[in-house]
Amino acid sequence: MSSFLSVRDLKVHFPTVDGIVKATDGLSFDLERGKTLGIVGESGSGKSVSSSAILGLHRRTSAQVSGEIMLDGVDLLKLSDEDMRRRRGKDVAMIFQDPLSAMHPYYTVGNQIGEAYRVHHDVSKKVARARAIEMLDRVGIPQPDRRVDDYPHQFSGGMRQRAMIAMGLINNPSLLIADEPTTALDVTVQAQILDLLQDLQRDFDAAVIIITHDLGVVAEMTDDVLVMYAGRAVEYGSCKEILTHPEMPYTWGLISSIPDVSGDTSAQLIPIPGNPPSLLNPPSGCAFHPRCTHRDKVPGDLCTTVLPELLPGTRTEGHLKRCHLTNPDVVYEREILPEIAPDLVEER
Amino acid sequence: MSSHDPKTSHEQVPAGMAMPNEDVLSGAENAPDDAASYIAPVSRHAATMGDPNAKAILEVKDLKMYFPVKSSGIIRRTIGHVQAVDGVSFQVPAGGSLGLVGESGCGKSTTGRLITRLYEPTAGTINFDGQDISKTSARGLKPLRREIQMIFQDPYTSLNPRHSVGSIIGAPLEIHNILPKKQILPRVQELLEIVGLNPEHYNRYPHEFSGGQRQRIGIARALTLQPKLLVADEPVSALDVSIQAQVINLLQDLQDEFGIAFLFVAHDLAVVRHFCPEVAVMYLGKIVEIADRETLYNRPNHPYTQALLSAVPDVKQAAIGGRRERIRLEGDVPSPINPPSGCRFRTRCPLAQEICARVEPPLLQIGKRHKVACHFAGELGKHPDKPVTAGLLGVDDSGTPDPGASPSVDVGNEPGFADTWFDLERRTMASA
Amino acid sequence: MFAYVIRRVFIGVILLIVMSLVTFVLFFASPVDPGRYACGKNCSPAQIEQTNKALGYDKPVIEQWTDFLKGVVVGREYPDDPALRAAAPQLVVECPAPCLGYSVVNSVTVNEELKERFPLSLSLALAALLMWVTGGVLFGVIAAVRKGTIVDRGIVALSLIFYAFPAFFIGLFLLKFVAIKWEIVPVPVYTPIAEGGLGLWLQGLFLPGLTLALLYMAGYVRMTRAFVLESMSEDYVRTARAKGLKSRKVLTKHSMRAALTPLVTMIGLDFAGLMGGAIITETVFNYNGLGKLAVDATVTYDLPTIIGLVLLLGTFVIVANIIVDVLYAVIDPRVRVG
Numbered sequence A: 001m002s003s004f005l006s007v008r009d010l011k012v013h014f015p016t017v018d019g020i021v022k023a024t025d026g027l028s029f030d031l032e033r034g035k036t037l038g039i040v041g042e043s044g045s046g047k048s049v050s051s052s053a054i055l056g057l058h059r060r061t062s063a064q065v066s067g068e069i070m071l072d073g074v075d076l077l078k079l080s081d082e083d084m085r086r087r088r089g090k091d092v093a094m095i096f097q098d099p100l101s102a103m104h105p106y107y108t109v110g111n112q113i114g115e116a117y118r119v120h121h122d123v124s125k126k127v128a129r130a131r132a133i134e135m136l137d138r139v140g141i142p143q144p145d146r147r148v149d150d151y152p153h154q155f156s157g158g159m160r161q162r163a164m165i166a167m168g169l170i171n172n173p174s175l176l177i178a179d180e181p182t183t184a185l186d187v188t189v190q191a192q193i194l195d196l197l198q199d200l201q202r203d204f205d206a207a208v209i210i211i212t213h214d215l216g217v218v219a220e221m222t223d224d225v226l227v228m229y230a231g232r233a234v235e236y237g238s239c240k241e242i243l244t245h246p247e248m249p250y251t252w253g254l255i256s257s258i259p260d261v262s263g264d265t266s267a268q269l270i271p272i273p274g275n276p277p278s279l280l281n282p283p284s285g286c287a288f289h290p291r292c293t294h295r296d297k298v299p300g301d302l303c304t305t306v307l308p309e310l311l312p313g314t315r316t317e318g319h320l321k322r323c324h325l326t327n328p329d330v331v332y333e334r335e336i337l338p339e340i341a342p343d344l345v346e347e348r
Numbered sequence B: 001m002s003s004h005d006p007k008t009s010h011e012q013v014p015a016g017m018a019m020p021n022e023d024v025l026s027g028a029e030n031a032p033d034d035a036a037s038y039i040a041p042v043s044r045h046a047a048t049m050g051d052p053n054a055k056a057i058l059e060v061k062d063l064k065m066y067f068p069v070k071s072s073g074i075i076r077r078t079i080g081h082v083q084a085v086d087g088v089s090f091q092v093p094a095g096g097s098l099g100l101v102g103e104s105g106c107g108k109s110t111t112g113r114l115i116t117r118l119y120e121p122t123a124g125t126i127n128f129d130g131q132d133i134s135k136t137s138a139r140g141l142k143p144l145r146r147e148i149q150m151i152f153q154d155p156y157t158s159l160n161p162r163h164s165v166g167s168i169i170g171a172p173l174e175i176h177n178i179l180p181k182k183q184i185l186p187r188v189q190e191l192l193e194i195v196g197l198n199p200e201h202y203n204r205y206p207h208e209f210s211g212g213q214r215q216r217i218g219i220a221r222a223l224t225l226q227p228k229l230l231v232a233d234e235p236v237s238a239l240d241v242s243i244q245a246q247v248i249n250l251l252q253d254l255q256d257e258f259g260i261a262f263l264f265v266a267h268d269l270a271v272v273r274h275f276c277p278e279v280a281v282m283y284l285g286k287i288v289e290i291a292d293r294e295t296l297y298n299r300p301n302h303p304y305t306q307a308l309l310s311a312v313p314d315v316k317q318a319a320i321g322g323r324r325e326r327i328r329l330e331g332d333v334p335s336p337i338n339p340p341s342g343c344r345f346r347t348r349c350p351l352a353q354e355i356c357a358r359v360e361p362p363l364l365q366i367g368k369r370h371k372v373a374c375h376f377a378g379e380l381g382k383h384p385d386k387p388v389t390a391g392l393l394g395v396d397d398s399g400t401p402d403p404g405a406s407p408s409v410d411v412g413n414e415p416g417f418a419d420t421w422f423d424l425e426r427r428t429m430a431s432a
Numbered sequence C: 001m002f003a004y005v006i007r008r009v010f011i012g013v014i015l016l017i018v019m020s021l022v023t024f025v026l027f028f029a030s031p032v033d034p035g036r037y038a039c040g041k042n043c044s045p046a047q048i049e050q051t052n053k054a055l056g057y058d059k060p061v062i063e064q065w066t067d068f069l070k071g072v073v074v075g076r077e078y079p080d081d082p083a084l085r086a087a088a089p090q091l092v093v094e095c096p097a098p099c100l101g102y103s104v105v106n107s108v109t110v111n112e113e114l115k116e117r118f119p120l121s122l123s124l125a126l127a128a129l130l131m132w133v134t135g136g137v138l139f140g141v142i143a144a145v146r147k148g149t150i151v152d153r154g155i156v157a158l159s160l161i162f163y164a165f166p167a168f169f170i171g172l173f174l175l176k177f178v179a180i181k182w183e184i185v186p187v188p189v190y191t192p193i194a195e196g197g198l199g200l201w202l203q204g205l206f207l208p209g210l211t212l213a214l215l216y217m218a219g220y221v222r223m224t225r226a227f228v229l230e231s232m233s234e235d236y237v238r239t240a241r242a243k244g245l246k247s248r249k250v251l252t253k254h255s256m257r258a259a260l261t262p263l264v265t266m267i268g269l270d271f272a273g274l275m276g277g278a279i280i281t282e283t284v285f286n287y288n289g290l291g292k293l294a295v296d297a298t299v300t301y302d303l304p305t306i307i308g309l310v311l312l313l314g315t316f317v318i319v320a321n322i323i324v325d326v327l328y329a330v331i332d333p334r335v336r337v338g
């Protein structure tokens, strides 16, 4: 049986005057209802472009989208524009990073939430407004019947993101994509929003994709993780596997370049050298090679000439990684872990 | 582990790890001349260690900044004030770092701007290197601008796009007439090298650089005049995670090498923990807790600090299985125009009682290097039932003035730490 | 909002007073002797001096200016000479408040002059405005929606062509060919509504209005196109699309409303500017509007008329600005509800 959402070899290419930008270049993953997938990576790695493709938001004139996006047995990429539009906001909904700019400044919050309902339901404005109030209440806005007539700028950042969530969930979608839903928020508000998302997911039994660059959010929220680099998946597996036994140098880099609020203060902060590559002219072979500090462990010039496949890692079947290293588990245990979590090494 | 010696707690990348170099880059079809693809050498660091005996280079006392709020009537009267910063006191040790954390709008940046004197404080003193600079005139500030520099959050807007990197970094040298024209370029190149940029790229323009590199340019500019104090306002918030670490480590290198003191403003508690041996937590314009790193992160005593810390997702903890219980804070930060009476945190505090609305809790020293402003200060789960401050303030447990009691300890708002403090357990004064 | 408008009006009045002073001072700082112009070509120095005296030009500038201000508030008489009034009241011209002065050159109060020209200029500006805004926005939106296609390029190229042609050329072409030679439309003659009714009024305004509209439209097409394109990449437009809204609705309800807001400012200022700025068009069609009046007054060094015009047009700019700001508040709730 195939999964609820199954993406195969998704490619999104943008033809530009300077050449083709391969923003997403062969992405595949699966997701079941009630489960959460986290997509992590640096900015520009193709996270938002990929998720917009699932919603069919790319205009045919500016982007070439290919591959297969099967949602509940239907290939979304084969639908006509009109059929895709009917599903957008109803079966698949999305909430965006910056809730202030994602809401129209000239319309009330209630109007915008109600509009999302009226697109897919033939009801009067009054009914839609009542639904909007109900949803605002559901996402924890106090006095929803009064706040419904406020404009977005009258809401705080956290309230705006709640309103966006209300807008996303008003049609009971089976797939919710949250693109950096808490990046613009303070930690205490982030915690509130993450809790809310978790509650709602349970109630709605939706499949959720959370896009983030924050491994902390991934750790707390997701079942599976997909790490993206330069438009490709470089590591994919269960959240716990990936965070405890990562097998790809880029993932190591991500983990070792963030400090933690607890644990040993003698842990080293090890940045990834260099900058993310240009997608117009990505590095040959493994796209990460110009920044990789483990290249010398791979014989010959494989890293610079041959693109590694996304293959099962050393530990479990479902854990995939894109790297030529043959013993990443050993390298991680010996070289990385002692540097970044000396206390954990002792425990193990 | 010799982690207490700052010199040994960091090192350059060990020889065993291949450093990417430039021939690899050209092999990768990246034009070697492309500014954004220059790979800077990176260093790695453990958390910075502080020297508790260092003398303070900056001492701020009772600093206040009130911004007037104008009415919208025919004649625009001042109808109130945004109490952006309301009586903060702290010290920054020479060559050390103090972290300033808190939610958006709590007054962190305003504090930073006051210290660089981009604003004139409403009240309070700013003692820099033995001199009160809080009232210094614009002209008197000029020499000061050399000693205190600022690094800004947004590397995209803080650099003038029409000036070359060389003139951005060299401008302070010209303005202050420090070097003859001929020596400016070599100095600029030296600075570029220090911050990990290609020294040959001095004639490039900011847009040719990536975000992390632009932040390096901002840092080079701040370093030009060899300041003693750097106010870093969210220096890494706008950067990608992997780049954040590069910049933090660069700042750490610079601190070790040049002995620069930092006031490090950020909302990211983990970054602050890594960079600052001492941290102050702000809420609505006030410091609610200030302590050394170990105490603040492991044994916070203020309910707000506790909530803040529990809200931060912890990768390593979560990865080994334990998803911690969060303390949920309800609602939003109130407006600083009409802050709540008494304790400003009381509208969201899970422990708030009558006294909290009546009496403002003083910032009370409760340990060797630990101060907290809460009537019910205590470690998580061990908060006392009765206010610890009642006796000190001469009020009863509900906060009404108690004519019988007389305030027993002087709880002034002094910067720094005293040798004696109020012991919460025994409710008496203690010392080391 | 009300308080805001009052405050703006107040500031506007002060601005006008300052403008009148500046005009006075500049006028007298110039090396030209106003009395010579007023008196005529063959006047002797004595006559010129007498003229200057009669017109009050011999008084200090500031005094003339305060007299002028007084006239605006309570009205005045020309010449301001009690003896003459007693002797020959028929020679004294009554100029009731708000008196903007008396043009010796044209022997009429400035108020009369302006009153005569004003309706034409206003009508012309309105007609042009209507045409260029509809055309500009329509073609701008079409170009934005069809971005990159032949339609888009065609519209942009065409608007550039019109932009490049000078006003007198377009005006002359429309007049000499469209009206006179090909007789597609009648030769325009301005007829006030009161005299010829709506039909003739519109007929008289069509060609000169079109001349101005074509000039302005080019800019508006390009601006509208740019604003709509910009708003189409806004996050909230993406949100609207993500809801599943039809693209037409996304365009009209979400994209255009935001894109057209900045146009309001431009429209207000351009309209106010056009009131006295349609000189070439008025000349080509031989229409006696404010623009022509301004040119004539400058050539004959007719100080009172110039000052009156400056103030009238200044008032227009100020009023247009206030209206624009009020409109802004109506359109954008962020301005309205703080």
Ligand SMILES: Nc1ncnc2c1ncn2[C@@H]1O[C@H](COP(=O)(O)OP(=O)(O)OP(=O)(O)O)[C@@H](O)[C@H]1O
Pocket: B067, B068, B082, B083, B084, B085, B102, B103, B104, B105, B106, B107, B108, B109, B110, B111, B267, B336
């Ligand atoms: N120039 C100003 N005029 C009026 N109010 C101001 C001004 N600057 C700051 N404020 C207000 O002062 C308070 C503190 O602002 P500040 O910028 O210091 O916050 P912050 O802690 O740095 O927040 P963030 O994390 O968002 O940067 C806020 O309520 C802000 O709106």
Ligand SMILES: Nc1ncnc2c1ncn2[C@@H]1O[C@H](COP(=O)(O)OP(=O)(O)O)[C@@H](O)[C@H]1O
Pocket: A014, A016, A021, A022, A023, A041, A042, A043, A044, A045, A046, A047, A048, A049, A050, A062, A279
């Ligand atoms: N319309 C477009 N035309 C050309 N390039 C684009 C377009 N949209 C996105 N890109 C490029 O695709 C890459 C991936 O972008 P995105 O998915 O937004 O990154 P992120 O991982 O930060 O969400 C970036 O390099 C971006 O510049």
Ligand code: SF4
Pocket: A248, A249, A250, A286, A287, A288, A289, A292, A293, A294, A295, A298, A303, A308, A322, A323, A324, A325
């Ligand atoms: S394939 Fe080579 S360059 Fe790429 S991540 Fe693995 S070791 Fe590094």
Ligand code: SF4
Pocket: B302, B303, B304, B343, B344, B345, B346, B347, B349, B350, B351, B352, B353, B356, B361, B373, B374, B375, B376, B377
């Ligand atoms: S003083 Fe009261 S309200 Fe304030 S933090 Fe302590 S318990 Fe909470």
Ligand SMILES: [Mg+2]
Pocket: A044, A047, A048, A179
């Ligand atoms: Mg993105």
Ligand SMILES: [Mg+2]
Pocket: B108, B109, B110, B233
């Ligand atoms: Mg700030």
